[in-house]
Amino acid sequence: GAGVSQSPRYKVAKRGQDVALRCDPISGHVSLFWYQQALGQGPEFLTYFQNEAQLDKSGLPSDRFFAERPEGSVSTLKIQRTQQEDSAVYLCASSFGGGYGYTFGSGTRLTVV
Amino acid sequence: DQQVKQNSPSLSVQEGRISILNCDYTNSMFDYFLWYKKYPAEGPTFLISISSIKDKNEDGRFTVFLNKSAKHLSLHIVPSQPGDSAVYFCAASPTSYNQGGKLIFGQGTELSVKP
Numbered sequence: 001g002a003g004v005s006q007s008p009r010y011k012v013a014k015r016g017q018d019v020a021l022r023c024d025p026i027s028g029h030v031s032l033f034w035y036q037q038a039l040g041q042g043p044e045f046l047t048y049f050q051n052e053a054q055l056d057k058s059g060l061p062s063d064r065f066f067a068e069r070p071e072g073s074v075s076t077l078k079i080q081r082t083q084q085e086d087s088a089v090y091l092c093a094s095s096f097g098g099g100y101g102y103t104f105g106s107g108t109r110l111t112v113v
Numbered sequence: 114d115q116q117v118k119q120n121s122p123s124l125s126v127q128e129g130r131i132s133i134l135n136c137d138y139t140n141s142m143f144d145y146f147l148w149y150k151k152y153p154a155e156g157p158t159f160l161i162s163i164s165s166i167k168d169k170n171e172d173g174r175f176t177v178f179l180n181k182s183a184k185h186l187s188l189h190i191v192p193s194q195p196g197d198s199a200v201y202f203c204a205a206s207p208t209s210y211n212q213g214g215k216l217i218f219g220q221g222t223e224l225s226v227k228p
Contacts, residue, residue: 040220042202042204042218042220042221043157043216043218056214104157107156
């Protein structure tokens with residue numbers, strides 16, 4: 001597609017439920033990033049893939065968070081046993097290679113109740 | 114520990130005047146700085162960037178200034194237009210441009226340009 005596509009746009013989860021957030025990057029983009037944006041804050045880095053390799057996962061806040069990109073294209077961010085503090089907008093971004101020419105998706109707004 | 118700080122949560126400017134958005138950082142190892150613009154319900158979009166070896170970069174109405182000794186950068190928008198109303202994020206990276214990688218964002222400044 002023309003842009004980075006994220007689904008679902010909105011997700012309401014009950015506390016303790018597992019969720020999976022999907023990111024379809026721009027075709028051919030090698031690098032893929034996940035960021036978490038809490039209300040009133042800037043995006044915070046979660047993890048980074050180059051093709052299927054997860055090169056940096058230093059931003060994942062706990063072992064409840066897991067990301068994968070098995071074929072080097074679509075990526076899924078999974079959150080197990082969701083907590084209220086996980087409520088945020090989850091942004092995915094992709095780029096062709098090095099550099100900072102990120103294209104962000106519109107994000108998935110997760111609300112944990 | 115907030116490594117990139119935007120101390121003004123909001124700024125209101127009259128159309129046609131200059132908008133100045135400020136950003137401070139603490140890590141002297143940051144090598145590359147960027148500004149992103151975000152409209153509601155959309156992802157951030159890249160606006161302008163500057164390498165640490167420069168002190169100014171200009172692109173049309175947008176100019177970014179970098180003062181490394183003060184660990185401060187600013188974004189100037191001249192003249193401001195109502196369509197510039199958005200949240201602006203400052204971001205920094207410790208790696209060189211060609212390496213890419215993660216960015217560290219400030220909290221954002223909401224700019225409102227009034228007609």
